[in-house]
Amino acid sequence: MTDMNKHVMDEAIGETRLDRNTQGLIGKGAPRYEGKLKVTGTAPYAYERLAEQDVAYGFIVPAKIARGTITSIDTSRAEAVPGVLKIITGDRITRAASQPGAPAAQTIDGQVFHYNQPVALVIADSFETARNAAGLVAVTYDETAGRFDIAARDTVREPGSSPMEPNNKRGDFEHAFAQAEVTFDETYTTPSYHAAAMEPHASTASWDGATLEVWTSCQLLESGIGQIAAGVGLDEDKVRVHSPYIGGGFGSKLGTSPDAVLAALGTMAIGKPVKVAMTRQNVFQATSRRGETVQRVRFGATKEGKITCFAHETDTTNSPGNGFFEPSGISSVFLYAGKDRMITHSLVETDVLMTSAVRAPGEATGMLATESALDEFAERFGIDPVEFRRMNEPEVNPMDDTPFSSRRLIECIDEGARRFGWSDRPTKPGSRREGEWLIGYGMSSASRLNQLQQSSAEIEMAPDGRATIRTAMTDIGTGTYTILQQICAEMLGLPLDRVDVVLGDTDLPASSGSGGSWGANSAGSSVYVASLALIRELADRIDADAETLTLKDGHAIFGNRQIPFSEILKGETISVTGTIEPGETADKTHQASYGAHFCEVGVNVVTGETRIRRLLTVGAAGRILNEKTATSQCYGGQIWGIGYALEEDLVIDKRNGLIVNHDLAEYHVPVHADVPALEVVLLEDRDPHASPLAGKGIGELAIAGVGASITNAIYNACGVRVRDYPATLDKVLAGLPDDYLTAA
Template sequence: MNDMNKHVMDEAIGETRLDRNTQGVIGKGAPRYEGKLKVSGTAPYAYEHLGGEDVAYGFIVPASIARGKIRSVDTSAAEAVPGVLKVISGEKIVRAASQPMAPAAQTIDGEVFHYNQPVAVVIADTFEVARHASKLVKVEYSETEGRFDITNRHTVREPDSMPMTPNQSRGDFEHAFAEAEVQFDQTYTTPSYQAAAMEPHATTAKWDGNHLTVWTSHQLLETAPGQIAKHTGIDEDKITVHSPYIGGGFGSKLGLGPDAVMAANATIAIGKPVKIALTRQNVFQATSRRGETIQRVRIGATKAGKITCFAHETDTTNSPGNGFFEPSGISSLFLYPGKDRIIAHNIVETDVLMTSAVRAPGEATGMLATESALDELAETLGIDPVEFRRMNEPEVNPQDDRPFSSRRLMECIDEGAKRFGWSDRPEKPASRREGEWLIGYGMSSASRKNDLMPSAAEIEMSSDGRATVRTGMTDIGTGTYTILQQIAAEMLGLPLDMVDVELGDSRFAASSGSGGSWGANSAGSSVYVASLALIRELASRLDADAETLTLKDGHAIFGNKQIPLPDILKGETISVTGKIEPGKQAEETHQASYGAHFCEVGVNVVTGETRIRRLLTVGAAGRILNEKTATSQCYGGQIWGIGYALEEDLVIDKRNGLIVNHDLAEYHVPVHADVPALEVVLLEDRDPHASPLAGKGIGELAIAGVGAAITNAIYNACGVRIRDYPATLDKVLAGLPDDYLTAA
């Protein structure tokens, strides 16, 4: 039996089986479904498949210029090396990763678009031989002048409408700002960033003469077979893509990596399986990055502290042919009031590696600016930052007057202030000192737009009552296996060990993929819908009412009867497929998750060093499906926020477009010594408009605003405002008065 049961989110939901919590597993901090495989090293990642077979290995040949034409590629010396099987070059080499949901990656078409762009790939019997031979490929270029600096606005263009409508306005901001009693106008800059996932982009591909199988580290399987088909010429129905385990992605693997395309073409060319793992330098130079930004924030307010108008204008970067942009204003659309508004974005075109989605695209950079601006304006007005936000809490979305589906921002702020001890905040900068250390508190709001994406899942119940969930969804380390297991177990009244989950196979029901904080809510809702269909089938076999049928511990309970599931199935296997789609609720309400961050720092008056002493995050993201994995997501966001505030900076040589710090030796990320004991509090919440689960995204909420809370704390500690991220010690030292060195 195979049904397709679809639920369109046109109406708000009422009480559901999840609220009954009959089985008692939903929301609990259940251990990871795949945890034992990972800690024992037996979970197979992309590069580890076909370990016992005779396979070949690939290595990329990078371009040694930033912009120009390829005149010739001489592969003869490389091909003469013993063990080299093939050198692939030509116009169809892909220049970087594909954009999320794009039909294909961009091919080089005889051009160089950025430094270290792939121009060829060497395939050999061993990785070492392929790497050696890659150095022997001779490429001649006709070099042209490139553009590498966002401040030199050579080519400025309006972005595509991905991931948001780039330019939105309401009323007459310029007039309202000119008439405002208080005018705030500051510019903030953020550098480029790398996702730097633990597992590099890697692929194993096998062509058997009729079918192409690709194991790759990829977040969004729905579009992957089609993207590979475009580049290989193989029919899409003859391509299977597997991605069961992923060692982090953070958006960088939403688009297909160049390794996948090259490995697929290579296995077809040589007739044996091919493995390609990008080196860390390749990952930094040949996949994607977050675009640098220049953000101007203007806010008009009354002297009493009411915001009257709001503008957030962003310049960001991308390479030619790419319409994606860093949507820094995405939360500015709804977070703060102002009848007259401008939210605008421009792409400054540069000849550097393309930019694309990185965790919390928009919020991660935009809230570094806006949450700093709110702190600055509050200080100008002489109002506590918490109280200033309370005074400016809008009743409806200020951009379009839609009601909020649920908005618990002030509850998060109030709970955080209470737990953190905000009332003890130093009243003035540099007023609290411990030896060489000046102590300060800072806070920020957090928000992340919520999306429900089309997603499908199959549940098969075997004759012994065991359930198996299958969906093309992926798990990038966030706990997807576990929460889908919990949803199915709760709905079907099964112990967790009676539910299996299979993910990461393009032959399974097409899922939302992992990204955008939509994965758990979307894929989980499709499991919910499939579970309801299965319950209806069980009820029909019992001639019972599906609404009142109770499932618990592998039994169906109705009336005065309790029947084991195998007795209902009578040797049969039931298979149903459920699908979720967004509907009118997404149009009629504005949906987002909310939170607040509170931070205490110490700033050293001698070195300018900043140390995080405490960091608290309070979040409200609808129903929490697994408290343990949700909290872990927040820890990751907090740590990444520390990196954005103090360390991370993808340095681009403005003379030639070279990404200078292209590995983890030079691209600095927080280590254990940088991170204090973290605290996360998740408020009880339900959003009936968001999905049948009443949940919303949390993974990207946790990074939004953290960096601003830290730099606001730096100001409270020492009086230095950071508007050019990251807050490295040289920037802090430059603003410290000499008399701070005087002993307390």
């Protein structure tokens, strides 16, 4: 039977079955459900689908100018190559990825909007043939001048309202700043960044004349189906999208990328399946990136160090027609006290690849600035950075006085300081030395807004008591399969190996998708709601009270009876669907996850090189569903934070908008030698306002602020403040006093 059950999060939850944890599965570091498939290479990703069929291959033709009009495309030489089946041109070619949630990707419409945007697709009987023929397509342009430098501020406009309101003000900051006893005013810059997921963007598409099926690497299938349908001119009910395995996304796959639409156009044009895999250079040049920022941070305070006013003003970039902006002030709205506040964003329009969400949009860049500024400001007062943050901890959201749903920032800071040995911090820069290495400690806070999204899941229980979860949710490597399996098994009293999980298919119940750190909480809550519905069904069949019914090891236990599920079901299969929706708790409380990072570095006085010696993260993110996968997510955030602090820099040629370092040979990310033994501590926590699971997002929390803890440690080691990220050795060397080198 089928039953639709919905839970709207209008009130805080009380004690639930998850608190009983009868099976002991919640919080436990269970092994990944799909782990064996991945490590044995048998988990089929998008490009590997339909391998047994006769398929064709597409290769993108990129534009060789940054801005202008396409005047002609000569495909004759390419079409003469044996094995070439079709060359697709025209206005339906997409210029980059879709913005998350947008109705469709932006099309080229005969224009070039950025260097190396797609202008055509060559389809051939082999990848090599398509690649060779793509180089023979001759495109002519009417080139126009472009804008490539954020500092030039050629075109400045108001951003859209997503993912936050761009301008947030309370009181009169300028007046309060002018009256403040002590002031701080510094500017920080961050470069453009790329998500650089391990799996390149790739798709396989098949059209049978009635239904278009697309296997693609996409984080949000519910909007992805509409974006693909719009891209090829079909109704959504004629499109089915699959994405059961994703090799990382980090925001770059929230919207469908050009390969999905191009593969779909290709299969509809030639009548057999088409595969399109973007090369690493294509990925860097034609999907999306994080926008560069210029951030001005100002504080006013009393002589004792109490912050009275705060401003965080950000310039960031995007291409024409895109309202998305890097929301660097997203945590500045609520993280620290200050009665008069101003958090604003301006969008500088450039003719470079569009910018969009990358892991922890806003926090990852904004906290590089604000957490460095807090460290600098604390030093002016001679106050320890830990104590300075404690002094300026707000009791409610300082922007609108909304109560916090749960906030354990100070506990994270205190626990981190204790574990790290913060009391042994060098008293001043240059005071601790080991040969050529100067040693320093740094710390920062971390925060990430929590969101609950509408999500649905079906649970089917077979006559033998085996359960199967089905939902269009995706797993981008974060452990979604395993977490949903754990929730279902715990709720229904089943061993883990008696629960199957099917994900990543738009024919399944619509889900939240993976992104914004909402995935586990949202999809997991839908499984929780479905589980409750199934428990009620079982209880009705045996005339038991669902609230007091105990389920354990495949049995229902009540009174003095213990009945196996197979006996209750009597040969029938039952199926229920549960849905979670955000409600009034999202408005009544301010919800976020919190943490703190502590870092020890060594700075070489001869080379200026920085080495991370220790890195500790303490986090509080509500109920931890799987300690192993949560800790793994934090490791990833820490490592990425190292990259943002010391290495990552997507270089844009200011003469023509070319992304210069468009592959992993030149776009530097941390490798094993850059990463020390990492430590992660997750505090026991519950947030009854966040969801029925009492959990909050953690995947993006761990990157927020990490880079600032590193640059703060660099200052503590050698006295050099780097405000233009990344803190490469040339910047450190330029600020090192000569006597450090002499002493070496």
